[in-house]
Amino acid sequence: GGGDGGENEGAQLFVQLEKPLIFNVYSEDSVHFVRLTLQIKLTDPKFAPLVQANLTPIVHNLLLLLSDQPYFQYQTVAGKKKVRDEALAVVRQVVKEHVGQPVVDNIFFTSLVVQ
Secondary structure: OOOOOOOOOOOOEEOOOOOOOEEEEEEEOOEEEEEEEEEEOOOOHHHHHHHHOOHHHHHHHHHHHHHHOOOHHOHHHHHHHHHHHHHHHHHHHHHHHHHHHOOOEEEEEEEEEEE
C-alpha cells in the first residue's frame, strides 16, 4: 500500500500542529527566520484526541529545542535529521508525560523554510 490512498482510514494516525512553528536561529553574524510545519505519527489512532489536547506543551517544548539550534544545523540534510531526531525525542517525552504511555511513532517535517 502507498501512503496516498485511503486518506480517511489513516487520517487520525497523524496529528498536525495547528500552526507552523516560527522562530529565529542564530549564525555568527546574523539572525535567521525559520518556519516549520510538522506532523506527529501515532502508534494507534485512538490516541489522537489525547495528543491533540496536549499540543500546547508539545509546541512549547519544540520551540525551546528548535530555536536553540545553531543556524548551520538547518543547512544540511544531516543537520536537519539530527534536529528531527532531537525533536522526536522531545515530542515522545512530552506526550508520554501527558498521555501516560509512549504513543508517538515518528514525526515528519512537512515544510521547512530557513531564511
